[in-house]
Amino acid sequence: MVKISFFTSFFKNIAFPVGAFLLAMLLWLFVVSGDQYTMMLDLPIEARNLNSQKTYLEEVPGYASVILKGKGRDLFKSYVLQNYSDIKLVLDLDGISQEYEFILNDYFEKNPRKVVIPPSHNVSFIEVVYPNRINIRLDEVMEKKVPIISNIQSLVKDGYLQIGNTQFEPDSLIIIGPKVELNKINEVHTAKDTLFNLSKSNRGTIDLISQNRLIKFSLKKINYFLDVQQISERIIVDIPVKVINKVRGIRVFPSPQTVSLTVVGGVNKIAEIKPNDISVIVDFNSWKLEKNFYTPKIAVPFDILNWKDLSPRTIELGVARESK
CATH class of the missing domain: 2.170.120.30 (RNA Polymerase Alpha Subunit; Chain A, domain 2)
Incomplete structure (x- = not known):
């Protein structure tokens, strides 16, 4: 321990200052010399x-x-x-x-x-x-319009959901570069980011990632928007029942002609839904003479979380030949 302390002290107090002085002298001689x-x-x-x-x-x-x-x-x-x-x-x-x-x-x-x-x-x-x-x-210089792909991960609080995908403004950009390299690019990705505990809509700006320094972007950053809403329920009534694949010469009468159900989704999104936005469909190809009631297929907008409580659950089909 004593030897190590001695050499450390010697270098710090003597060798280093002397070395710095000699280096300074050499630099001074170099500068003033002709x-x-x-x-x-x-x-x-x-x-x-x-x-x-x-x-x-x-x-x-x-x-x-x-x-x-x-x-x-x-x-x-x-x-x-x-x-x-x-x-x-x-x-x-x-x-x-x-x-x-x-x-x-x-x-x-x-x-x-x-x-x-x-x-x-x-x-x-x-x-x-x-x-x-x-x-x-x-190479020949070219420009090309490509879509923006999100690398943003959103984690919402319990009782909330994100409506649709992350939206960008604008949703595409112009890239410029050599033709042979541009032909390899069909989309541009954002930087990776994670947003935690979201309970309301979120706006921000994020970098765009370029994998090739020869490619120039019309934008370096992009504005994004995440539509986050509280989950709620709403009863939709008077939804029309549609019968598909009808046969020529046959009249089909669904009963009842309208139904109701409950949609589950973002509180603002479900408030916009109208009865015609929901499809209640009975396929006549499944009709049988000895069968009266049929379970319809339900299709709701893609950004609705779920649906339940269809009323009534089955549809009766009345069938008659058209009069000539």
């Missing part, structure tokens, strides 16, 4: 004159590592200001229709003006270290 040095810097790459009908099939690297030469203070200045000055490498894409490979050192040797270094920097370009080449691949 001698010539070389330094490697990462310079941004700017691709220009892309055909308006084309887009990239592969991303162009954002930076290249290059060697610059100059006096110590000028190189230090370039290093400090590299993110704030207009120093960059330019690739001219004029005339490229599909694919072209830039051998960077050969390209900049033939086109020295494509290495943009402001005169105030007083440094000169020597060579590109990495990457030594950039392959440009282009």
Whole structure:
């Protein structure tokens, strides 16, 4: 324990300050010196004159590592200001229709003006270290309208339910990118999110997820709406009974001609329901001479939770031939 404490104290109180002082001295000598040095810097790459009908099939690297030469203070200045000055490498894409490979050192040797270094920097370009080449691949630019798919999970409180699916405004968006990549995309998904203990309708904004950086979205976020309502019941009366698959020349009389039942669902949703929104159907194909009463099939709107208490439960069918 004593040895460990001694070495820790020595490094903290002596070795570290001495090392920092020596490093500072070397940096000071480098900056004030008038001698010539070389330094490697990462310079941004700017691709220009892309055909308006084309887009990239592969991303162009954002930076290249290059060697610059100059006096110590000028190189230090370039290093400090590299993110704030207009120093960059330019690739001219004029005339490229599909694919072209830039051998960077050969390209900049033939086109020295494509290495943009402001005169105030007083440094000169020597060579590109990495990457030594950039392959440009282009494709026809297209746009496409696709629907938005929800990754939002809603968990409502007991006694409540969500009416319908999550709604988006707008419900679709425009995506733009290379044709070959757009053909693979038929929908766009939201980010994943879970909403807990919902007892009322909920509005919000959520990110859209892009799996391909070459594809651009007309929207980065989307507005959503979840219709959450308290569960309630309502009796619907005077629902008409319909007979399907009637036979020509035969008259069919359902009795009674209307029924009632109880619907279970969101309190606001069931308040909107009208008798004609519910289908009570008897199929005449199931008619038999010795059978008088038939159980109808019930169809309610999809966003109704359930139905019960059909009255009456069966329908009598009266059958007679039409008079000629």
